[in-house]
Amino acid sequence: MQDITASLERGRPKDLASGAQVLSGQLGKTIQRxxxxxxxxxxxxxEQSGVAKSIISQIERNETNPTLATIWRLSQALDVSIERVLATSDEEPFIERFSRADTPRLVSEDGKVRLAIIGWIKTVEWLQWYDVTADPGGVLESDAHQRGSVESLSVTEGTFSVEVAGExxxxxxxxxLxxxxxxxxxxxxLSEAPGRATMVVIMKAAVME
Known part of the structure; x- marks a missing residue:
């Protein structure tokens, strides 16, 4: 927190704070996604960010213009850079490049399966995709998604198994799969060496009946 406070005091805050004001309409959607x-x-x-639940709710509903310090806390909790959170205008470049540090990651409970969120954040409510890397024996346990949702696992290295309803x-x-x-x-x-796959989740909203 000392680093971000220092940077604010060195002169960037006015530009970034005004950006937060201008982008507030998109900011709430970004945080929610x-x-x-x-x-x-x-x-x-x-709990993870230290920002009050009521404030986060107001941000997501675009009912408040959060301070840069608040946006920083949320970005840290969500594992993305503050620049990425703020860069959400409707005039985004056609080509975007993300570094490894800018790519959010999830880890299984056993710590052996890692999912890099490589999908576009704007589609997360109906389409999600991940780069999956797994150590031998690693297991990713998932709760049920929305009814009607479908998941695909395309293996590039190693061997994986999927279990659903006992099958x-x-x-x-x-x-x-x-x-x-x-x-x-x-x-x-299942393999003795690390495995890798691409996982795509198509939520109910995108599934044709």
């Missing part, structure tokens, strides 16, 4: 990408409730994000299927390099994810499911790395 990131929060949902991590499956965090308002209370959980409040288990496995896939190796070049193979894809597609399955309903609106019920508890798990992904396991």
């Amino acid at each position: 990131l929060r949902k990408a991590y499956n965090l409730s308002l209370s959980e994000l409040a 288990v299927q496995r896939a190796g390099p070049g193979e894809t 597609r399955y309903r994810c609106d019920r508890p499911h798990s992904v396991r790395c």
Whole structure:
């Protein structure tokens, strides 16, 4: 926190603070999409960021213009750079480049499966995709998503299995498993070497009946 405070005092705050004002309409949507990408409730994000739940709710509804310090706390809790949170105008460049540090990551409970969120944040409510890396024996346990949602796991390295409702299927390099994810499911790395795959989640809103 000392670093961000120091930078504010050195002259950047006026530009960034005015940017927060201008982008407030998009800022709330960005915070909400990131929060949902991590499956965090308002209370959980409040606990992790130190920002009051009521303030976060107001930000998401665009009912307040948060200070830069508040945006910084939220960006730290959501594992993205503050510049990325603020860069949400409707005139974004056609080509965007993200560094490894700018890519949010999730980790399984056993610490052996890592998901880099490589999908576009604006689609997170209906389409999510991840770069999955897993150590041997790593397991990713997931709760049920919205009813009607579908998940695809395309394996590039190693061997993975997917279990849904007691049914288990496995896939190796070049193979894809597609399955309903609106019920508890798990992904396991079966190979003796680290595995890698691309996971795409199509939420109910995007699934054609």
